[in-house]
Amino acid sequence: MNKKIIISDTNKNSLRIKAFVSKNIKKNKSLRSNLLIVIGGDGFMLKILKKYKNSSKFFYGINSGNYGFLMNKFSPKNTIKNLSKAKMITISPLEMVVKNKYGLTKKSIAINEVSILRQSKQAASLLIQTGTKTIIKKLISDGVLVSTPAGSTAYNLSVHGPILSLNSRKLSISPISPFRPRRWKGKIISEQSSVKIKNLNSKKRPISAVADNLEVRNAKTITVKINKKIKFNLLYDSNRSLQNKIKIEQIRKETS
Numbered sequence: 001m002n003k004k005i006i007i008s009d010t011n012k013n014s015l016r017i018k019a020f021v022s023k024n025i026k027k028n029k030s031l032r033s034n035l036l037i038v039i040g041g042d043g044f045m046l047k048i049l050k051k052y053k054n055s056s057k058f059f060y061g062i063n064s065g066n067y068g069f070l071m072n073k074f075s076p077k078n079t080i081k082n083l084s085k086a087k088m089i090t091i092s093p094l095e096m097v098v099k100n101k102y103g104l105t106k107k108s109i110a111i112n113e114v115s116i117l118r119q120s121k122q123a124a125s126l127l128i129q130t131g132t133k134t135i136i137k138k139l140i141s142d143g144v145l146v147s148t149p150a151g152s153t154a155y156n157l158s159v160h161g162p163i164l165s166l167n168s169r170k171l172s173i174s175p176i177s178p179f180r181p182r183r184w185k186g187k188i189i190s191e192q193s194s195v196k197i198k199n200l201n202s203k204k205r206p207i208s209a210v211a212d213n214l215e216v217r218n219a220k221t222i223t224v225k226i227n228k229k230i231k232f233n234l235l236y237d238s239n240r241s242l243q244n245k246i247k248i249e250q251i252r253k254e255t256s
Contacts, residue, residue: 004031005057007048008039014064017074021062024080031084032058032235041065042154046111046212053093053109053230060086060235069153072237086235089166089242091150095227098209098216101202110211111232112151114224115176116197117143119206119217123179126207127198135173135187138200142177143207144186146195146224150242153249161186163249166242171195171226194225 006022008014017039025031036057038048045061052059060083063071072082093109100106118124124143128135147156149164152172157163161174173195174186189195198221199207209219236242 004035004037006037006039008064009041009044011040011064014039017062017064020076021079025083028080028084034058035060035083035235037062037083038071039064040071041068042070043213045070049093049111049232050109050212053232056233058088058233058235070150070234070242072235082237083235085238087238089234089236090231091148091166091234092226092228092231094146094148094171094211094224095230096209096211097223098219099221100216100218101206101220102218106216108211108214108216109227109230110151111148112154112212113145113147113156114222115143115145115155115210116219116222117176117208117210119208122205124207125200125205127200128173129196129198130189130193135189135195136181136184138180139175139178139184140180141175144176144197145172145174146197147172147174148226149246153246157249162188163246164188166246191226194223197222197224 006018008018034057037060038045039062061071062074093111094114096108096114098106123140126139145156149166149168152164156174159174159176161172164170169191170188171191172188178184202220207219208215208217209222
């Protein structure tokens, strides 16, 4: 049985698109089974992906906001046709495990990035390791990001981190406004690596850890790694795949 679900956020444009898709999707009998159509922006898509993280659904996003990097463009003429021809990519999220200064542990996933941010006027003081290897002994900064290839064009790009190809099998570690060492540009590591970030002064320099949009305050240690057990099947129009969008951003960065 073909089961198709349409979920939208509550703005007027999203509801208008939902009504159009709901009416016209019935005419197309060639769509994938277990299809979930998400109408909104990137933030809404991230929320839905997390909600259905244990499902085997195929996610097709339709943008009703501004840029919508994870989404497809809406077209009254082509959207239903594009749905039947959409190409699939599979990505896995980061898993963040945070232990706070009170000894409590919190776990969450992030499709784009895990952000470690200073929590007060004091800059963060961080030790960053991968396995038994120390990446940097003491980073004084506003924070640091660990980003997936899919998220490398989001917050990571805003802090001048590298754009990663979707098939690179890499993660990016990017500092946010580094003070010492001032010229540290970060590091690209294997997606098989486990990143451990330790707050070197949790009393004077508190930090928070954010997995996409879920925040854990007063973090003491943070471990970040790819969770290959979770796989998201994302559908994109053949002429606007996620890989192509990332390539376009790489060109823009080089010429900007």
